[in-house]
Each structure stands twice: as structure tokens, then as C-alpha cells.
Amino acid sequence: MCEAMLMELDTRNCWTLAEALGHSGPHRLQHFLARARDEHDLARDRLAAWIASELADDQAVLVVDETGDEKSSTDAVGAAHQYSGTLGGVGLCQVADHLTYASRRGHAVIDRELYLPAAWAADEERRLLTHVPDERESATKPQLAADMLECARALGIRVRWIAGDEVYGGRELRLAARRLGFDHTMESRRITASPPPPAPSPPPNSPRRSPRAPGHACAPATASRATATTTGPCSTYPPTTPPPDTQPATPTWSSAVTATRANSPSAAAIAPPPSPWPHWLR
Template sequence: MAAVAGCFARREARATAAELVVGLLLELDTRNCWTLAQALGHPGPHRLQHLLSRARFDHDQAREEIVRLVIDELAGQDVVLVVDETGDAKSSTDCVGAGRQYSGAIGGVGLCQVAVHLAAVSATTRVIIDRALYLPADWAADEERREVAGVPEEIVFATKPQQALAMVTGALQAGLKGRWFAGDEVYCGRELRRGMRSLGLGYTVGIAATYQVTDGAGRRREARKLISKVRPGQWMRRQTGHGTKGTREYDWAWLDVRPDDTPDENENENENAAGAGTSVLVARRHRYTGEVSYFRCWAPGDVSLGTLVEVICRRWRIEETFQLTKGYTGLDQGQVTCWNSWMRWSLFSLIASAVLTLTAAAIHEDSQRQPELIPLTCPELIRLLRALVLPPPTRDRDHVLHRIAWRRHHQAVATTCHQQRHRLHDQPGSRTTAAVSVTCRDAS
């Protein structure tokens, strides 16, 4: 919190922010302004709501300060920049960016918010350093909804690959020393791959089996058909990590393909210069089911299959990071509706996650001196923090009774306003929905 202290205009907001980060690390069933306020001993959620929506606080600068802490921690390590999106189910399109769209987190198409996240992943550390809320095209073009949600004028529609490129560019400009970019099929477009090459990064991106590539002879072929030419003896079995049931191993193969994403400044050079670097198609085959996944890869110089396998496997670590931030720091539990509130809730969740990640990384060397113990994991670390450092949630009798009465009163007022809105809306010649909403809000 000392790193972001200068981002607050008032010390009251700074103190509330510190309480919010502590609250996110407490052992709670759900995390939102109501439950956190009760656990922290506040008489109501108003202080936390004010911090998220109206307090004078530069959340963009705060994220940059946290990134600097991460950069210092990762200095000298081989870092892979990993991008992936995650979605949160919503019940109304009034929430900023909410619409019917696909999200793997909800298992298909549904009403949800989707955000693109950028993580820095090294051999021992994984931490999310940036995020961008995806606004669907119809949402970004709706001036009325933008004004109600407080979306800044400079925020316009951008595809997920465009958001990813902007975040990677910002991370490198902040001083992060990354060599690789990794993403799934959403981020395999030519524009993004060309951007990564312009930034001097190698990449490994997932592609579909039907994705077409150009082989060494100049023929366009689907990835699955090209890999089918690999002879059985050319598949190499490599270890990809450790799971609860032991070592994970897959069969791997790679073939040379022609690059199609040469940056603009090289487009007029000869073919040899345009093809500088190593461009390959990598396939991963499950050793039992035979299921094959495909990856398009490029490196600025010579590269081994082992290096590409390591980069591809590091992309999976962002899924573990999502589990950590959702399960222990409430990334998807904010129940916020406006732009400022979403940006700040996600920021504080990422700060709490960074506390766990950087603390675990700081004690990693001590763990190595005890070969009979595995390194301390973030779930184990948070158990220690809750037992030894963090204050217990407030549960005294008077406070609990006060919060129950307050919550029941608030819900009664909300029910009355909801019913009033329906009655006024059903009357002939009733006022507009906006006017009725204002009346109900004033009554509450």
C-alpha cells in the first residue's frame, strides 16, 4: 500500500483502500462491499462504495506502481507475457460491458462481462499485471449506456487482440524485460503476431486444427493435414510439468512453415530477410487419447523444441492465476456496475493477489533449503496470513445484529421502489423509465 499511497488525494480514501485489500484476503464465503464491510466492522457498505465509485483516486497510476514492484521482483528472470480472457456472469445489461457473448468461464454464450488479462510468468512466479474490460461493439456505440456507466470518452471499441497488444506494449514500456508472448486461439491473428514481432518478442499462439499455414514448398494447408505427414518416429515425448498424479508428459512434433506476419518495415525486403527467425508449427499429442493441439510459433533467432514447449506450458499458468484471484481475492465477485467501480475493484483484487504472489516468491529460496518440503504455495500462504497476520472478521453480537437490521431495511426499501417502478410503468401515459428510476433512487 505504500507503493500506491501517492495515488490518493485524501488519507481517508487511502486507509479505506488498505482495509479493502485486507478484507479481500479474509476468509469469507463471498466478497462484495456488503460482506467486506461487515467483516471489517463498518456500520454499512458506504465507505467501500464511495472508494470504488467516487473517491479521488488515480487507479491507472496505482496499477503502474504495482507493475514496478513486479518488475523489480522479476528482474533477471526469463519472463513470458501471457494473455487470456475470463468472464463473469451478469443478470443485467446495465453492468458496464455486459452483453450476450462467449466466455469459457461460464461454459458458453451468456450474459456476462469479459475482461482480457495480461500476466507475467516466470519459472517461479505468476502474477497478473494488467487488465482491460472488453466492450462489445453495440455497447461501445451506445452513448446513453456509456454515459450512465461513466465510460471515458477516449475508450472506444477494440478487439481482444488489440487490447492484448496495447497491454503488452505498455508493460514493455514500463520496463518489463520479456522475451516471449503466449496466447490461445483468440490471439492468433496476423495483426497481433505482427505487433509482437515489431516489439521484438517471440510468440507461441494456439490455432485451430483447420487453421491454414504455408509449408516450406509454398503450399497452403490445414494444420492437421500438415502434421499428419509427421512419421511416428518423429514425435518426441517431453515432460510438461507435475500434477497431483505425477509427471505430465505429451508427445510433440514441429514442422517449418513460412511466416506471414513480417512487420511493415521489412515487407519490401527480399524473401530471405523477411523470413528471418524461426517460424514453425508445433503439435502436442496426448499420449493416451491421441488428441492433438496446434500452435503457431516464431522466434527471433534459432530456438529448440524444448524452449517452445516450455513457453507453451507457461501459458497454462494464467489459468492457475485466475483460480487464485477468483477463489482468494474476489476478482469475479465485485457486483459493480460502473466503469470506475469495475476498474478499481479489479485493481484491488490484483493488488491482493500480488501480495500473495510476491510474498511466496520472496520465500522461495528458503523453501529450496528444505528439500523435504515442497515450495510454499499461495493457498498455504494465505492460510498462514489468516492465522498469524490478518485480523479476524468482525463477528461481535451488536455488530452482527446491526448489520442484519440494516440489510433487512435496505432490502425492504429496494422492494418498495421496485414495486413502485412497475406500477408507474404500467399506468397509461406514465413517465419514462429514466424518470421512474430517478424517483426510486431518490426514495431509497
């Protein structure tokens, strides 16, 4: 089947594939697709081990990423309106995590896990209709990635680094990678403080900037001073409103890349300086 799918054919079905392979009819391929029983996980493990041996490199990297496949209805397992980079936004699609073995000799996908949204996993009727196993529950994408990394470690696949974007840059997957003994480099999302907006300039004739009078260093202000209050020094601003130049900085999102060795107690970060915000906002 794999050999036939790699052939250059105008139309692909069991008849044309069987003819290209030299079979007398499509029965063998039809049996393989419709009635044969196979162990998907066992086939995945053997394929992953073969790929790692063929592309073996002491600087190899395991890359975790997600891919969305557009669907026409929610009948497909896990299909829902969700973000997909392939679609360039939110759309009706399936999303799956993929684990890729990459080296200087080439790269290939060695594992996959389908993302099952929480609403989909809780719909018992749809689970029965699509034969979703009872033990399969909704899991986050970092959790799915951790399961694939654990499988790769069990197969003895040796790599230099694990890499992922900000979807996988959270604490959960980084701890799992360290527990499994993988060095990792992840993109993480951080909160940084942007400088406050500049204070607006007062009008030319305002009390804060009086026009100069001929022959005088500065003309006296025409507005009376504000009365003293217990909230602070005298000011022309109301006591409850701080001047514009004392407004707090506005938090904004930014990304950073962190690289951590598995035997290192802390991350060697290629990142901005520590955020001034509390830990629960980081």
C-alpha cells in the same frame, strides 16, 4: 483494504473489515470506496512493476488470455450475450483481456482491459448512463492485447516469451509483438484439406463389375457404353458429375502453434505442412 480482503472472514463489508483491521469504525473504508479519487492506471503500473521485480526470471512469460464474468443484466458495462470459456458457452457476461506475468517463482495478473462489443459501444444512451469515456471505442481482443503489451514494454518489463491461444494468434498481434521486440509463441487457426471420402462400391450386378460366368474369364457387360462427349473420355457417369474419387478435398479447421523470435524475419513454425488452399482461405 487489500489486507482486510485477504483475511478469513465469514462476512465481508466495511464494518467487519474495519473491525478486523482494528479501526474504530467503517468510515475510512467507506470513504475509500465511495468518495476517494485514485488513479487506476498509475496503481496498475506500480503494481505491475513490483510484481515483475519480485517474480523476476530470465525465462519469464507474458500470457494473454480472456476471462468472462457472468452478469444478470446488460446494465453492466460491456455485458452482452457472448462466448465465455468460464461459462462453457454463450451467455450474458462481461469479457476482459488479462495480461499475466508468469515465471518459475509464481504468476500474477499485471494488466486488464475490458472488451466493449461494437453494439454496446454504439449505444450512446447506455454509454452516458454508465459513464463510459468518449474516447473509449470498441476494439478487438488482439488490439486490447497489443495495448497491454505496449504498456508492459513502456514499464521496462523483461520477459522471454509472449504466449496466447488462437484468439490472439492472428497476424495483427504477431506484428505488434515483433514491433515491440517480444519473442512470441501463439496458437493459430489454419485450414487444412481432409482426404476425400472413399468412392462407393457399385452393386454386384452393375456394369462396372460384372459377375464371372462359368468357364469364362469375365462375362460381357450388359449395359451399353455411354456416347462420347466433348467434355472428356467416355464414361458411364454424366458429363457434369465427376466420379466420386475425383471429388475435391473438404477444408477443415485445425490449430497450430507458431513460435517467432522478434529479430527473425519469419516464424519458426511447429505446424502442419503449408496448406494447399489459396492465401485468402488460410
